[in-house]
Amino acid sequence: xxxTSLIAFLIMDFLFFLVVGVCVGxxxxxxxxxxxxxxxxxxMYTMYAPDGSMTxxxxxxxxxxxxxxxxxxAVSGAYAYMKQKRIMFRAxxxxxxxxxxxxxxxxxxxxxxxxxxxxIAFGCLLVVLGCFMYWKSNSKRATARPEDFDPATAPFxxxxxxxxxxxVGFISTIFxxxxxxxxxxxxxxxxxxxxxxxxxxxxxxxxxxxLVGTISHASLNHIIWVPAICIGCGCVIGAQIGARIxxxxxxxxxxxxxxxxxxxxxxxxxxxxx
Numbered sequence: 001x002x003x004t005s006l007i008a009f010l011i012m013d014f015l016f017f018l019v020v021g022v023c024v025g026x027x028x029x030x031x032x033x034x035x036x037x038x039x040x041x042x043x044m045y046t047m048y049a050p051d052g053s054m055t056x057x058x059x060x061x062x063x064x065x066x067x068x069x070x071x072x073x074a075v076s077g078a079y080a081y082m083k084q085k086r087i088m089f090r091a092x093x094x095x096x097x098x099x100x101x102x103x104x105x106x107x108x109x110x111x112x113x114x115x116x117x118x119x120i121a122f123g124c125l126l127v128v129l130g131c132f133m134y135w136k137s138n139s140k141r142a143t144a145r146p147e148d149f150d151p152a153t154a155p156f157x158x159x160x161x162x163x164x165x166x167x168v169g170f171i172s173t174i175f176x177x178x179x180x181x182x183x184x185x186x187x188x189x190x191x192x193x194x195x196x197x198x199x200x201x202x203x204x205x206x207x208x209x210x211l212v213g214t215i216s217h218a219s220l221n222h223i224i225w226v227p228a229i230c231i232g233c234g235c236v237i238g239a240q241i242g243a244r245i246x247x248x249x250x251x252x253x254x255x256x257x258x259x260x261x262x263x264x265x266x267x268x269x270x271x272x273x274x
Contacts, residue, residue, distance in 0.1 A: 024038045024039055024235055025237060031254055035066075100208065120274065126263065195252075
């Protein structure tokens, strides 16, 4: 009976992580974030001492495991967006390459964060960015249509994007979120990409930076592999669903969903850290 109970428990755990992965993958790909925005708070609330279970014993394990799932999500999402021809490769490839050095550095700096300081820093970042995006959600750039934007010829500031995404790679790997939370606002409000193009291009950048960050965290033994693989499988499925929904969504709706989610989760994390 004990063996049967153990098998049943493991199956339930697998199904739980798989469902979480599908939901996170769908939402993360819909707004170009890869899912770390949801996974990091979820892990901290439910699987990290003292309030949750003991699945994770350090913040670094939360970051590494989250980033592995983000990488799975981003690979699947990028493939879906490539089929839709919504990735602006002229920007996405150089931006992705510029995140690599920052991603390596960020994985080593993350070891200096404690649970409380991590929660407060991450939460403040989300609140500030979320409020800014909501404030700008009625702007011309936030409501631009992808049909009026040609990824092959549209002008943009390449070097400004390269400089900004270098910093994105560093920050995103520290927080275990893959970078999309900063890339999407940057491309929409600074570089002038329509929300759908920014989301698709961000997913491609996310694929590169999260894979690099995952390798760094794996080398430091920061990944708990059982939940990482289960959630990663779900993220692969969810990413395909999210890409299809994004194709039919209005630009401003994507911006509002992203901004509100960022503010609510940011507030919760700050309160937890304090």
